[in-house]
Amino acid sequence: MQEGFVSYINDQKDMAQASLEADTEGIKNTQTVIQKAINWFRARSMFVVAYGTGCGAIEMPPVFTSRYDIERLGVVGVATPRQADIMIVSGYCSLKTLKRVIRTYEQMSEPKYVIALGSCAINGGMYWDSYNTIKKLDDYIGVDMFVTGCMPRPEALIEGFVKLQDRIKNNNIEPGYIKYKEDYQFYRANQERLFGKNIAPAFIEDYTGMDI
Amino acid sequence: MFLDILIMLILAYSFGFLYYGLYRNISARVHGRFGPSIAQSFYDSIKLFTKDTSTSFGWMFYAGPIIMASGALMTVLFIPYLNHGDSLIGFSEYGNLIVVLYFMVLGPLGNALGVGSHGNPFGAMGIIRGLTRLIGLEMPFYIAVIGLMIASGTADIAEIMASQKETYNIVAHPLLFIAAFISFLGFMGKSPFDVVGAPAEVYSGPAVEFGGKFLALTLSQSAIFSFAKLLLMVNLFLGGADNLVDLVVKTFILFLAAVFVGNVYGRLTTSQSVDFLFKIPTVIAIVGLMFV
Ligand code: SF4
Numbered sequence: 001m002q003e004g005f006v007s008y009i010n011d012q013k014d015m016a017q018a019s020l021e022a023d024t025e026g027i028k029n030t031q032t033v034i035q036k037a038i039n040w041f042r043a044r045s046m047f048v049v050a051y052g053t054g055c056g057a058i059e060m061p062p063v064f065t066s067r068y069d070i071e072r073l074g075v076v077g078v079a080t081p082r083q084a085d086i087m088i089v090s091g092y093c094s095l096k097t098l099k100r101v102i103r104t105y106e107q108m109s110e111p112k113y114v115i116a117l118g119s120c121a122i123n124g125g126m127y128w129d130s131y132n133t134i135k136k137l138d139d140y141i142g143v144d145m146f147v148t149g150c151m152p153r154p155e156a157l158i159e160g161f162v163k164l165q166d167r168i169k170n171n172n173i174e175p176g177y178i179k180y181k182e183d184y185q186f187y188r189a190n191q192e193r194l195f196g197k198n199i200a201p202a203f204i205e206d207y208t209g210m211d212i
Numbered sequence: 213m214f215l216d217i218l219i220m221l222i223l224a225y226s227f228g229f230l231y232y233g234l235y236r237n238i239s240a241r242v243h244g245r246f247g248p249s250i251a252q253s254f255y256d257s258i259k260l261f262t263k264d265t266s267t268s269f270g271w272m273f274y275a276g277p278i279i280m281a282s283g284a285l286m287t288v289l290f291i292p293y294l295n296h297g298d299s300l301i302g303f304s305e306y307g308n309l310i311v312v313l314y315f316m317v318l319g320p321l322g323n324a325l326g327v328g329s330h331g332n333p334f335g336a337m338g339i340i341r342g343l344t345r346l347i348g349l350e351m352p353f354y355i356a357v358i359g360l361m362i363a364s365g366t367a368d369i370a371e372i373m374a375s376q377k378e379t380y381n382i383v384a385h386p387l388l389f390i391a392a393f394i395s396f397l398g399f400m401g402k403s404p405f406d407v408v409g410a411p412a413e414v415y416s417g418p419a420v421e422f423g424g425k426f427l428a429l430t431l432s433q434s435a436i437f438s439f440a441k442l443l444l445m446v447n448l449f450l451g452g453a454d455n456l457v458d459l460v461v462k463t464f465i466l467f468l469a470a471v472f473v474g475n476v477y478g479r480l481t482t483s484q485s486v487d488f489l490f491k492i493p494t495v496i497a498i499v500g501l502m503f504v
Contacts, residue, residue, distance in 0.1 A: 038262050045255040069245040071236075074252055079415035082267060082423035085259075109266040109423045 031171055042085070042111065043165040046075045049084035049108070051101060054091020056118040056151045063154045075161055081107040086164070089143075091151070092120035092133045095194055098140060102191060105141045112177050113144040113168070115160055122146050139190045142176025217289060220302050221436070224288045224443075227460070228435030229253040231442075231467050235402075235474075242475045253435070260428035267421060269330040276326010277422065277429045283318030284437035290315065291443050292370050293459060295452040301370075308367040309357060312444065316399075319437060320346055323418050330421045338417020341482045342408040348489030349398040349405075355497035356392035359385060360448055363504045369444075373452035380451040387500030389449050393469075394493040398485070399441050401434075402474035405485050442466050 031039075050060050063070050064077050078084050081104045089101055105114065116137045119125030124135035137143055144167070147160040167173050180187055233250040240247025267273075289302035290312050320342055327335040361367050363385060364375040372381075382389045398405035409417040422430055442463040446453060450466075453459035480488060 041255050041259045041262070045252065045259040047256075066244045069240070069247070071240065071248045072246045074248055074255060076248075079412075080420050080423075082421055083416070083419070083427055084423075085263075107266075110264040 035171070039169055039171050043168040044074045046073075046086050046161070046165070047078040047084045048075055048086045048088060049079075049081050049104065050077055050088045050090070051104060052090050053093050053097050053101065054118060054120055056090035056120075059117075059151055059154055059157065060088065060090060063157050068154045068158060070158055070161065073158075073161060073165070081105075082109065084108050085111065086113050086115060088115045088117055088157075089121050089137055090117040092118075092125065092127045092130075093137060094133050098134055099195060101137075102141060110177055111168075111175060113164060114141055114176055115145045115147060115157075115164065116143045117147045117157060117160075118152055119148060119150045122148060125150055134194070140187060142178075142180035142187070144176040216299055217302055220289060220293060220300055221285065223293070223300075224436045224439040225432060227463070228432075228437075228439040229257065231438065231464075232435055234467075235471050238471050239475055253431075257428050257431050257435075260431065261425055263424040263428075265424035265426055267330075267423065269421070272329040273326055273421075274426065276322050276324075276329070277426045277433070279322025279325065280319045281429050281433040281436075283315055283322060284433040284440065286318070287312055287315040288436055288440040288443070290369075291440060291447060292373070293443065293453070294456075295373050295454050296370065304369060309361065309369055309372070310367055312369070313354070313357065316441075317346070317350075319433070327418045327421075332421050334415045334420045335418055338408050338414045338420070341414070342418065344482050345398065345405060345408065345485055345489075348486035349395045351395075352391040352489060352493035352497040353395040353399070355494065355501055356388040356395075357448070359388045359497070359501045359504045362501075369447055373447050376451035380449065382449040385500055385504065387496050387503065391493040391497035391500060392445065392449065394496075395489065396441060396445055396466075397470055397473055398489065400438055400470050400474075402470055404474075404477040404480045406474075406479055407482050407485060410479065439463070 050057070050064075052060065062068050064075075075086075081087070085108075087101075087105060087108065093101055105112070114137075116122055120127050120133070121137045121143075124130075124133070127133045128135060134140065145160045145164045147156050149156055152160075168175075230250065230253075232253045233248070236252060237247040237250055286303075290304050290307045292302070292304040293300035324339045324343065327339050360372060360381060363381075364372045366372060366375075376384075401408065407413075409419060414420070419427060419430055443459075445466055446459070446462045450462050453462055
């Protein structure tokens with residue numbers, strides 16, 4: 001029984017690895033030199049709008065200031081979503097906040113990425129049975145990087161940034177904003193389940209070219 | 213001529229961004245951090261040029277940054293880079309100091325037009341702060357420049373440069389230099405006169421709605437423009453440059469002075485900075501004018 005389980009897990013791992021590699025190969029081959037250069041610049045320069053929703057927000061200031069100084073990796077904070085490439089959602093989202101998070105996300109121009117910081121944004125964390133917070137941020141907007149922990153240390157957030165930079169540089173995993181556009185109906189249905197019809201600026205519908 | 217202009221623009225763009233990168237780096241060291249790489253501002257600008265722009269507020273919104281950029285380009289093209297040379301002079305034979313001063317205010321005007329069309333209150337707030345500050349900045353700067361024009365008997369930049377063969381204007385007219393230098397600090401938009409784009413108060417002010425390519429254009433023009441201002445100060449007070457090395461050394465010294473002042477002083481509010489600019493540098497400039 002035990003052995004069977006272990007081999008089952010190993011099989012799963014192999015399969016996952018294989019599919020990851022296949023994916024990587026497939027996309028890498030299609031990247032031209034110019035695209036590679038552009039991706040390199042995109043990875044080297046990240047403007048962040050830090051949406052401090054939960055208690056995890058308290059770990060962001062040290063990351064951006066003298067102690068951990070993430071500016072050495074080319075990551076700087078900006079004040080408005082219009083200029084941002086990355087949004088950090090730091091912790092639980094109450095329903096009221098989620099509306100604003102979605103609005104902010106949709107105002108960012110592409111390419112845009114989202115980092116979900118802390119267990120609450122990943123699976124609900126210690127708020128998993130709360131009546132007014134959501135459990136999985138990935139159901140509502142396209143999340144690119146999950147940083148686990150309750151709350152995650154600044155080092156963890158920096159690691160998240162470095163991994164995201166690798167991903168952007170290699171362009172080997174489909175970014176969340178493309179998923180968001182392609183599966184818009186899925187995300188939209190989830191959003192509507194919570195808010196009914198009373199959300200969404202009209203422009204998102206224009207720019208995905210969909211009838212909703 | 214065409215090649216000349218191209219080289220001038222490339223030099224202004226690269227040095228503008230290089231100096232901006234250095235500014236970020238030096239400030240980081242002052243904060244006790246490592247800071248970004250010196251080329252970070254290039255990376256930012258190239259990345260922003262490859263980003264989408266998803267907003268639209270009518271054509272004036274797009275025209276604003278373009279007017280700003282043309283103001284900056286014209287400013288830099290009307291200032292000769294080198295002393296009595298035939299190369300790197302751009303259009304400077306066709307215009308003089310007065311034209312340059314005129315082009316210098318085209319940027320804020322374009323900015324105001326572009327920002328005015330999107331109706332974001334933070335943008336309008338930034339613009340009001342910027343234009344109010346500009347009134348304060350122009351007063352001492354213009355008085356100092358008029359003083360120089362009277363002293364050298366001409367408004368032609370190349371001739372003002374040539375007239376400083378024996379003594380630089382910084383030695384001959386120190387009071388004018390001090391007044392012009394203080395308003396130069398303000399024109400550079402660094403502390404203590406950085407109230408326009410204060411991120412924590414007005415959410416980067418005029419640039420609040422600009423993203424993607426238009427932000428890139430705004431950043432590039434401000435890099436070129438700050439190099440133009442360094443160049444103008446060098447030409448007017450430090451006797452211009454004989455060759456490119458000389459140019460780099462002189463602009464760099466001026467730039468370092470601005471950086472250190474910026475890192476030492478905190479931000480003044482709009483009314484404080486206008487008060488200060490009207491009282492101290494303007495009075496210094498007027499006294500300097502008397503000695504001309
Ligand atoms: S993961 Fe922990 S620290 Fe983060 S928001 Fe949730 S409860 Fe707070």
